[in-house]
Amino acid sequence: MTVYLNGEFLPKDQARIAPDDRAFLFADGAYEVLRAYRGHLFRAREHWDRFDYSLKALRIASPANTDFASIASELLKRNNLADAEATVYLQVSRGAAPRKHAFPADATPTVYAFAAPFANPVEKWASGVKVITVPDQRWARCDIKSVSLLPNVLANQQAQEAGAHEAVLVRDGFALEGSLSNFAVVLDGVLHTAPRSNYILPGISRLVALGLCSALDIPVKEFPVAEADLKCAAEAMLFGTTNEVMPVVQINERKVGEGQPGPLTRKLQQAFRDYVGECQRRG
Ligand SMILES: Cc1ncc(COP(=O)(O)O)c(C=O)c1O
Structure with a gap:
């Protein structure tokens, strides 16, 4: 497997990260x-914008001339995934420096990325999944x-141990x-x-x-869902x-409802699949 680390594409077993990297x-x-x-x-522009937003919020400047889109494409090519189903992971840390909480004066951010094959969860898409509810123990950002x-890791592990797909x-x-x-x-529809x-x-x-909901005339309310209302839900889904x-x-x-994927979920699921196909065709 070829990974990307700080400006270089190299075999994963040769990638070295300092033990005092702040990640x-x-x-x-x-x-x-x-x-x-x-x-x-898929929707790369939004991912790059969100990456930029996260890094700015953390006050990490990704190194100059780091083009995430080219890194992602190159990783797909070098790992024979350019024509396959895959995911690409990219990470930027504040870099390596002697351990002190406050930002180091002169650390260079560490950029790491890899691509991996991915199998669509077709059986789960067809059958639907179980979820559990757990207290949200995350921070306020x-x-x-x-x-x-x-907190996400612990919640997800709890789900796995309960035979559920998600927490x-x-x-x-x-x-x-x-x-x-x-x-x-x-x-209520x-x-x-x-x-x-x-x-x-x-x-x-x-x-x-x-x-897609808007295009399909599915009414949407962006409103927090009370835990107490979950028992009234006719359908539920994850994005x-x-x-x-x-x-x-x-x-x-x-x-949830009849214990089967509901009609609105199915409609949206199909519309999402069709949209993915359309994006692929458009290139
Ligand atoms: C906490 C959390 N919420 C939502 C999402 C879904 O986001 P996206 O659709 O961009 O993958 C993710 C994805 O990793 C996540 O970690």
């Missing part, structure tokens, strides 16, 4: 994950895509988003999803899905780069 010591960095559909980077993901994070009585996805429910705020990541798939539109058929021990 290692402080989780001091930001990242992005993109889907590559047979070489086409969930809008930054920071590598500091321990939906509940803060102050509201089901805000998943550990690595956004979350929506259908209540209206798709409800948490509004953009510092308490959710502004997901690119969420953005695409909401655009994310690796999930696209994933039907949720069970929340904790309770079935």
